[in-house]
Amino acid sequence: MLYFIKNFGIITCCIYFFVKLLHLSITKKSFIVFSSFAMALTIFSIALDSYCPYAAIPILYLVLITFFTCQTREQLTVVVTSATISFALSYTLFTAAAMISGTLCLALPENYPHFLPQLFCCIIQLLLMLIPFRFNRLKKGMPFLRKSVYAIPGTIISSIILCTAVLLNTSTDNLIYLIPMILLIILGILIYVYWKNNLTKTYIDKLNQKNIESLNADLLEKQQQIDMLTQDNQRLSKIIHKDNKLIPAMEYAVERYIKDSSLSARNEQIGAALLEDLKRLAGERKGMILSQEKQCEQLPLSNVTGIDSLLHYMQQKAMASDISLHVTLDCEVSNLIGEIIEESTLKTLLADLLDNAIIASRYNNGQHILLNIGFVSQNYAIHVFDSGIPFTKEVLLSLGKKQITTHADDSGSGIGMMQTYEILKQYEASLLIDEFTPDTGLYTKKVSVVFNRRHQYTLYTTRNREEITYLSQRGDLGVVEK
Numbered sequence: 001m002l003y004f005i006k007n008f009g010i011i012t013c014c015i016y017f018f019v020k021l022l023h024l025s026i027t028k029k030s031f032i033v034f035s036s037f038a039m040a041l042t043i044f045s046i047a048l049d050s051y052c053p054y055a056a057i058p059i060l061y062l063v064l065i066t067f068f069t070c071q072t073r074e075q076l077t078v079v080v081t082s083a084t085i086s087f088a089l090s091y092t093l094f095t096a097a098a099m100i101s102g103t104l105c106l107a108l109p110e111n112y113p114h115f116l117p118q119l120f121c122c123i124i125q126l127l128l129m130l131i132p133f134r135f136n137r138l139k140k141g142m143p144f145l146r147k148s149v150y151a152i153p154g155t156i157i158s159s160i161i162l163c164t165a166v167l168l169n170t171s172t173d174n175l176i177y178l179i180p181m182i183l184l185i186i187l188g189i190l191i192y193v194y195w196k197n198n199l200t201k202t203y204i205d206k207l208n209q210k211n212i213e214s215l216n217a218d219l220l221e222k223q224q225q226i227d228m229l230t231q232d233n234q235r236l237s238k239i240i241h242k243d244n245k246l247i248p249a250m251e252y253a254v255e256r257y258i259k260d261s262s263l264s265a266r267n268e269q270i271g272a273a274l275l276e277d278l279k280r281l282a283g284e285r286k287g288m289i290l291s292q293e294k295q296c297e298q299l300p301l302s303n304v305t306g307i308d309s310l311l312h313y314m315q316q317k318a319m320a321s322d323i324s325l326h327v328t329l330d331c332e333v334s335n336l337i338g339e340i341i342e343e344s345t346l347k348t349l350l351a352d353l354l355d356n357a358i359i360a361s362r363y364n365n366g367q368h369i370l371l372n373i374g375f376v377s378q379n380y381a382i383h384v385f386d387s388g389i390p391f392t393k394e395v396l397l398s399l400g401k402k403q404i405t406t407h408a409d410d411s412g413s414g415i416g417m418m419q420t421y422e423i424l425k426q427y428e429a430s431l432l433i434d435e436f437t438p439d440t441g442l443y444t445k446k447v448s449v450v451f452n453r454r455h456q457y458t459l460y461t462t463r464n465r466e467e468i469t470y471l472s473q474r475g476d477l478g479v480v481e482k
Contacts, residue, residue, distance in 0.1 A: 005115065007045040009097075009122035010090050011060070012038050013129045017086035018068060020133050022078070030071070037067055061087055090129075097125035204377060215328075215385070219370065219442045222326050302333035302373075310347050311371070314354045321362045323369055325354070330374030340380050340451050341427055349423050352416035353384045353447060360388025368442045379452040385443040390435055393467050396459060397474050400425070424449065430456040437462055437482075 015034055019026060026034070041063060048056040065083045069076060101121040105112065299311055311327055318325040337343045350371070357369045366387030373382050391399075398404045400421030424431055432448040458478040459471070468479050 004042060004046055005118045005122045006094075007049070007060075008038070008042040009125045010094050011041050011045065011064075013090040013093055013125055014064060014083075014086045016129055017089050018064075018082055021082050021086060022072070022074065024072065033071065041067075090125075093125050093128045094121070097121045097128060100124050207377070215370065215372065216441055218328065219326070219368070222324070223368075223442065226324060299327050300329050302329060304333050304337060304343065306343055306347055307333055307350070310351060314351065314358075318354075318358050318369060321358060323358060323361050323367055325358075325369045325371070327371045328374075330372065331380065333373060336373070336380050345423055345426075349382070349420060349449065352420045353382065353449070356416055357384050357386035357388060357447070361386050362388070364389045364444070366444070370443070376448070376450050377452070379450050381448055381450040383446055383448045385446045387443050388445070390445055391433065393463075393470050396433075396471055396477070399431075399457075420449075425455065427451060428453045428455045430454050430458070432456075432458050432460070434460040435462060435482075 015038055018024075019034070041060065044063075045056065045060055048059055052059075061083070064087065065080055068074075068079045068083055072079065074082070098121050101117050101124055104120055105117045108116070299308070299315060302308055302311075311325075315325045315327075333346075337346060341349075354369065354371065361367070361369060364387060368385075368387045370385040371383070372385075373380075375381060395404055395417070399417055403415060403418050421431070423429070428451075430448075430450045430452055432446075432450060434446040434448070436444055436446070438444065456478065457476050458480065460480045460482055461468070462482050468481065471477055471479055
């Protein structure tokens, strides 16, 4: 009876956690299947506890994985990870419930039924398992478990909990029994912290992905506009080429008309024809000019004169290298200046970031740069996308520590990056460099400055292991493999 109550609570809790962690939809039919399986496995577990207690938990664990794999369409790795964490959470709640139940039983008479503490424990455990998913942030479980990078830490902690549970299940000595219980509580807290932190990371990743998709959509639209302008430019070039031949001929005809004083009637006809031609050409050119003026997109205004002047200058500088500079503003720049940074410092920061992007794009024959000023997790942020060459590993390692440049032959001195890093240090802003896979879009990298008071330096990259190992020499550089 005691084994039945204990194992029923643990198994039911484990199944519930598995369903909730992966946010699976449960129909009436599947509910009956899960409930029947929980009851059957509980009965089977009584025999395991009686005949082979050392192997009881591993066998139950394998049976659960087999059942979950057959009942869901998830990959085996996801099932194993989720089942491990579910089993660990279930045992952690069992331990907490056992402590609460033991405390409650101290108030009972000495002759209370021997199964009563275990019954209390089971009821408390089933009530406790409902609490985590009442919070809005945890309602959707652990969606990050489908990504192995995020799942590994939780799986390791859960495996330790399972090993502790095996020791707890087979211990008879009171001291040895107490140590695993305390360890289970500590590890359970670690699981909660891991859960909360990874939910935040997953949310940030999704937000960044949406931002990138939105920006890529904007960029595609900009590219279409550029293609249209290029076609117009070619068309106008052909017209100008034709005009270079027609206008001198018409000039000569007008000159002859003026000089020739005879045949006035004929001159009048010629003059009228020439005038008609000139009016037609003028009308065509006027329409073309108006059309071109409508199609040329102006930079958005930030309502800060100094910033607008700087961006216009940087656009002209980019155009001189056949590079298109686009700007999107998702916040009031005047508020950024008023709340976070001085205008002169912001101008210096923008100029250095854009100048580096122009030089890098020129070296890669790139044609696109995008400046976005907005927010990241409610913090002001500056993003500069470019289609240039990536930073060398030497530059990444030395950034902010000493002047270094790979473009000494093209006005590069390394002062700009040093100055940028000093500004980041002054305002405790974070520097994030996100390198994109080649041939996946218009841009090769994104350099972001986030005013979050953390002063972090992070690189998101697809570089090889050798370069990542080289970059690990710098202690304050966080490298995230994509």
